[in-house]
Amino acid sequence: WRAHPETLQDSLTGVLRLNDEELVKFLQDVLDALFAMFSNEEGNSTQHSGLVFHVLVSIFSLLxxxxxxxxxxxxxxxxxxxxxxxLVYKGLITSVEHMAVFMTKAEHPDPFQKCFGSLEYIFKLLIQSRRLFARATGGQYEDSFRRDLHSLFTALNGMLAVPSYDVIIPTQEALLNSTGVVLEQLKDTLPAPELGMLARNMLDAIPRGAPNRLIQAKLQAVKDLVSGELFHEDDSRTVVLSVACKHLRMHLSRRDELRLCAEILSEILTQLYELQREQRDKVTNTLQHDLDSLCKNILGILIRTISIIMEGSHAVLPPLVACLLGLLQLLDETHYKRYWDELTPNKDPRDLKDFLSKSLLVYEELLTQDWLVFPTDWLIMKLAANDVMRKSLEEFAKPLVYRFLGPHAFDSQLWWSYFSLAVTFLTQPSLQLEQYREPKRLKILHSHGDMRVLMGFQILSMWSQLGEQKLHFIPSMVGPFLEVTLVPEPALRKATLSVFYDMMQCEQAARGSFRLVESELIDKLDLLISENKGDDEYRELFSTM
Incomplete structure (x- = not known):
């Protein structure tokens, strides 16, 4: 082609007509020749640069x-x-930017789709080209290169911001499908904050009322980001997580594209779980910060979304519940404490109360349905879910005591919800170990212990905290506490018996008698015995009262 430049155009057109196998067979030679044609010795474009770029894109698309x-x-x-x-990096940037700017004016969208669908290779090449240039010149024109990159991304954002119509949507989708891998290519070129800004601006460019296809492509781009290399490194993960949380919140609050939201959240949780496991006792401050960020941004809106969609039979409910459990599993006492502080700005407890109320309601519904969100034979999953729930309830108990117990802050409804849920937890079918054969029962006890006993003592601990407020729950808590005594654990039964004496003493001190407790106790005991609940030891225990 150098000997006969006048035939160059025909030669390039001929490349496009080559048999695919032939083209790939001589791939290296073809690419070397094309890049030699793409720019002159100063790195400037030639009269054939546009056509060369078109041929390059066709090859990349083929690959x-x-x-x-x-x-x-x-x-x-x-x-x-x-x-x-x-020297080709300048021309590649200019060519892609040109395609982005002129996308809406194109009569034939196919070359544009191919271009934006091939950005992985284009960016790999332009970054490698820039590296070679920097190596040869000692890093000259670095600022200029960065400005060119930012100019390119501005053009790409503009392309996504264009009101979508049928002809251009596939091109916009192609760009979004390439977003994750493009940003990954830049991780050694731009600092993490800049990468995060590019990701945020690109995803934010999509109009709120964009067609579903584009919204789905956007969320798929978010999923690509959280499952890619950028999420493995501390600096970039924090930035990517911030971007992901913003879009998750938006769609969870609107309750649209929930399936994709669940997939993204699942990916985030899986990655963070692996990181937490790798770091074990030496969890980095960055990971702690990321968990705080996830808790702050997602936990409340996730609970709210689940509470709303629980009212119908929503196919996405099981994965969202699994995500909730996965998130709770990652949190420790310090994360909860910071979250409680976050929910009580200026010591205003309303947001905290709202969160606790909704959480307890969601938990109650899950337990009342005996974890119907999972297949009935998923016992191991139910046990794991119960373990996570029980531990989270231990944490929920702390703000109840510290923020909703004082004489001016007491919230009887919140406390009642907690006690009611705790009893529902304790009496749920899957935790009644007596129904299982001994090998399975022993296996459950070995892996999880008897969670009824643990929850029973948690209830007693909460009761002991109530002090003068116990009267609010006399005699209404007699029935629930009797349910606790059904657990065949002698220590728990005896401890719970002392609560009935405590109730009697409280009522006696406040009202001069304990007739309400006595009457309620007799009625509820009769009911339990008539329903054939409780074993022989249980009956014997109460006969001594």
Whole structure:
């Protein structure tokens, strides 16, 4: 082509007509020739740069197809070890920017779709080109390169902000599908905060009322980001998590695209769980901060969303509940404490009360339905879910005591909800270990212990905290406490018996007799015995009262 430049246009057009297999067979030679044509010795474009770029994009698009997936390593090897065009990065940036700007004016969208669907290779090449140039010049024009990159992303954002219509939606989708991998290519080129800003601006560029296809592509881009390399490194993970949380909150609050939201959240939780497991006793401050951020941004809205969609039979409810449990599992006492502080700005408890009320309501519903969100034979999952719930209830108990117990802050409804839920937890079918054969029962006891006993003592601990407020629950708590005594654990039964004496003493001191407690106790005991609840030891225990 150098000997006969007048035939260059025909040669380039001929490349497009080449048999796919032939093209791939001589891939390295073809690419070397194309990059030599793409710019002159000063790195400036030539009269053929546009057509060369078109041919390059066609080749990259071909390599992205399923038919040639196995050639990806060959292409990566070429870029890393054989590609030598140190001056083409400017032209590649300019070409992509040109495509973004003129997308809406295109009569034929196919070349544009191919271009934005091939951004992975384009960015790999332009970054490698820039590296080669920097190596040769000692890093000259770095600021100019960054400005060019930011200018390119501004054009890409503008392309996403264009009101969508049928012709351009596939091109916008192609760009969003490439977003995650493009930003990953830049992780060694731009600092994490800049990458985060680029990601945020790009995703924010999509109008709120965009078509569903574009919203789904946006959320898929978020999913790609949280499942990619950027999420593995502390600096960039924090930035990506912030972007992801913003869009998750938006869609959870609108209750749209919940399936994708659950997938994104599941990916985030899986990654953070793995990180937490790797770090074990040496959890980094960054990971703690990320967990705080996730808790602050997602826990409340997730609970609210679940509480709303629980009213119908929503197919996405099980994955959202699984995400809730996964999030709770990652949190420790310090995360909860910071979250309680977050919910009580200026010591105003309304948001905290709202969160606790909704959480207890969601928990109650899950338990009342015996974890119907999971298949009935998923006993291990139910046990794991119960373990997570029980531990979270221990944490929920703390703000109840510290913020909703004082004479001017007492909230009897919140406390009643807690006691009611705790008893529902304790009496749920899946925790009644007596129904299982001994090998299974022993296995459950070994892995989880008897969670009824643990919850029973938690209830007693909460009762002991009430002090003068106990009268609010006399005699209404007699029935629930009798349910606690059904658990065949002698220590728990005896401890619960002391509560009935305590109730009698409280009523005696306040009202001069304990007739209400006595009457309620007799009525509820008769009911339990008539329903054939309680074992022989149980009956014997109460006969001594």
């Amino acid at each position: 992205q197809s399923n038919k040639f997936q196995h050639f990806r390593p060959v292409m990566n090897e070429y870029i890393e070890n054989h590609f030598a065009a140190a």
